[in-house]
Amino acid sequence: MKKMDDTTRQNLGMVSKMIYGNWMQQCTYAFAELAMADVLKEAPKTHADLSRELRLNGAYLKQFLRCVDELGYVSFNKQTKTYALTDVGAILGSDHPYSKRAEARLNGAEYRYMPWGHLVSILKNGNGKEYSPTVENGTLDFLQDKPQLLEVFHEAMFKIWKTEDAKIVEAFDFKPFKKVMDIGGGKGSFLLSMLEQNNHLEGVVFDLATTFDEGNLSEENQLAGDFFNEVPDVADLYTMKNVIHNWPENKTKQIVNNVRKAMLSTNGIDTPIGDKRMLIIENILPDDGTGDISNWMSLNFMILVDGQERNREEYKELGEECGFHLEKIYATDTNRQIIEYSLL
Structure with missing residues (x-):
């Protein structure tokens, strides 16, 4: 057999790591x-x-500790026979300022894994x-009778965006608007970032009533409802961050059409219809097929909820099919971009 060169050795190592990546996850x-x-x-x-x-089986735990030691989460002291937490492992702690614990618990949960x-x-x-319990009616519907998993979901979403929401808000000019409605905004991290950086702005999160239980929002910033039924006409700026990628095409259009109805109304706010805007904040798929986190996100959403990410042209077409004109796409200091729409 031909002697293995360094490149082949590296490639084999990389592929082996991918093959057994589920063990590490x-x-x-x-x-x-x-x-x-x-x-x-x-x-x-x-x-x-x-x-x-932790009330764990000793023999099994011993094997597990060897593996998390190799992952760098703990370090073993041969003299004291003790395991110490490393700086990397600390990131999976509950009170780390940039904690990834909830995110790891979410992504490793059976219904997602x-x-x-x-x-x-x-x-x-x-x-x-046939394989994902969240395809038919979405993640939140599936979790309604699973309070512990629901809590993990909301905590993960809040912590994932706690540091990035402000960066997204910085990329858009909110000065022309009076009131913003963040549709499907969960515990309100994005709305709070918009209000903190724009003192003139009023705002509400529009989401299911159960979302607001013990949340971070005051009652005046909460509006309960189902965006598949209707979107209230109380704002001149409607935002949806990480919302439409969670739904199949027909349901996505249903949400966007309900936003259009709210924007066409002259009852809720006196802003001229032509000045109202809808913002969709999502990953945008690269047009040239290059590597990007959005490729993985899109596949994940297709598997779990029959959703998807979209490229620029697909966002333009989605808007036009629902009566919107794509005004501009704003880059942010995150993986997400802001897609601004006006009414046709």
Whole structure:
């Protein structure tokens, strides 16, 4: 056999890492789900300490600790026989300023992880509804009777965007507008960023009533409802961040058409119809097929909820089909871009 060159060796290593990547992802999920970073935060602990405090099988835990040590989440001291939390592992702690714990718990949860195991069948069928419980009615509907998972979902969404919302807001001029409605805005991180940077602006989050339980918003910033039924006509700026990629094409158009009806109304606010705007904030697929996080996001949404990301032309077509003109696309200091629409 021909001697292996360095390039081939590197390529083999990379492919092997990809083949077994699910092992690493699930160890990361388990580390976060068990709150192991929280347990190790104050002081290093022995294998026996961790087994007792976390109520885990000792033999299985020993194998797990070797793997999370290799991932860099803990370090083992041979002299003291203790495991210490590393700076990397601390990121999976609950109170880290840039905590990724909720995100790891969300992405490793069975309802999000298992459908990926049926990717070949989903590619053949053109739909994941046989394998993903969130395809038919969306993630929030599926989680309504699963309070612990719902809490993790909202926490992950809030923390993912806590540091990035402000960067998105900086990329758009809100001065011409009086009141903004953030549709499907969850716990309100994006609305709060808009209001903090624009003192003149009033605003509400429009979302399901259950979303507001023990939330971060005051009552005056909450408006409960279902955007598939109607969107209230109380604003002159309507925003949707990370919303329409969660729905199949027919439901996406239903949401956008309901926004159009609200913008056409002259009852709720005295801003001229031609000055009202809709902003869609999403990843935009590259037109030339280059590598981008949006490629992965789009596949994930197709698998889980029959949704998708779109390229610039597809956003233009979506708007026109629903009675909107694409005014401009704004780059932000994040992966997301702002797509501004006016009424046709």
